[in-house]
Amino acid sequence: MTSKRGVFLTFEGPEGSGKSTQLRLLVHRLRTAGRDVLDTAEPGGTPIGVQIRRVLLDAKNQDLSPTAELLLMFAARAQNVDQWILPALAEGRIVVCDRFTDSTLVYQGAARGLGADMVYDIDRIACRGLVPDLTLLIDVDTETGLGRARRRNQRTQEVETRIDEQCLEFHTKVHAAYRRLAEEEPNRIKLIDGNRTEAEVAADVWAIVETFLADKLAN
Numbered sequence: 714m715t716s717k718r719g720v721f722l723t724f725e726g727p728e729g730s731g732k733s734t735q736l737r738l739l740v741h742r743l744r745t746a747g748r749d750v751l752d753t754a755e756p757g758g759t760p761i762g763v764q765i766r767r768v769l770l771d772a773k774n775q776d777l778s779p780t781a782e783l784l785l786m787f788a789a790r791a792q793n794v795d796q797w798i799l800p801a802l803a804e805g806r807i808v809v810c811d812r813f814t815d816s817t818l819v820y821q822g823a824a825r826g827l828g829a830d831m832v833y834d835i836d837r838i839a840c841r842g843l844v845p846d847l848t849l850l851i852d853v854d855t856e857t858g859l860g861r862a863r864r865r866n867q868r869t870q871e872v873e874t875r876i877d878e879q880c881l882e883f884h885t886k887v888h889a890a891y892r893r894l895a896e897e898e899p900n901r902i903k904l905i906d907g908n909r910t911e912a913e914v915a916a917d918v919w920a921i922v923e924t925f926l927a928d929k930l931a932n
């Protein structure tokens with residue numbers, strides 16, 4: 714990659730940790746500072762990705778098999794990578810994505826039990842080596858996160874229920890798998906305590922991103 718390549722930032726964390734909230738705040742702050750930002754989300758993002766997302770999150774689709782779920786996640790991701798993310802990075806923009814392959818490692822690889830190897834195999838095809846430069850992993854107590862997500866789902870039209878409604882054991886596995894990832898890749902993945910107020914979490918997010926961008930400019 715050339716030095717003109719943009720920066721690829723991702724948000725990760727369990728349901729209700731505050732990813733989408735913090736992404737909005739960060740994108741607003743970056744744009745206010747004059748940065749050219751593409752914000753996107755997974756599964757979803759592109760118009761085709763949004764159609765795939767509906768299948769993935771529809772509570773009626775209880776029969777969706779773990780392998781089909783995995784391939785649909787990567788189908789949405791491949792579309793996002795090809796149509797939006799790689800072109801934006803080539804133009805030197807900052808791309809901020811709500812979830813990426815780490816989510817698939819955690820949800821399909823660990824919690825559904827498909828294994829990390831299968832996820833990495835398909836990642837090679839779908840993302841062709843694209844790895845986030847920096848990942849903001851927002852950690853939250855399982856009960857707190859699920860409570861927030863449930864209240865949000867009651868309030869909004871968003872169909873975000875099929876995965877939220879898994880049993881507590883599933884969410885506990887998600888939590889543990891995220892913590893393992895953070896331990897394995899401390900340079901890329903920054904763990905942030907999401908049990909605090911939105912403003913406190915946002916201050917940490919901004920401090921980490923600002924330091925990262927300053928270091929990148931210096932190199």
Ligand SMILES: Nc1ncnc2c1ncn2[C@@H]1O[C@H](COP(=O)(O)OP(=O)(O)O)[C@@H](O)[C@H]1O
Nearest residue numbers: 728729730731732733734861862865909910911
């Ligand atoms: N730090 C926080 N404290 C309390 N509520 C929060 C906090 N961050 C987000 N929320 C609220 O909790 C819900 C879930 O947040 P959201 O950003 O959608 O989480 P995620 O995208 O990680 O699932 C939303 O209704 C949001 O307004």
Ligand SMILES: [Mg+2]
Nearest residue numbers: 732733734811
């Ligand atoms: Mg969200």
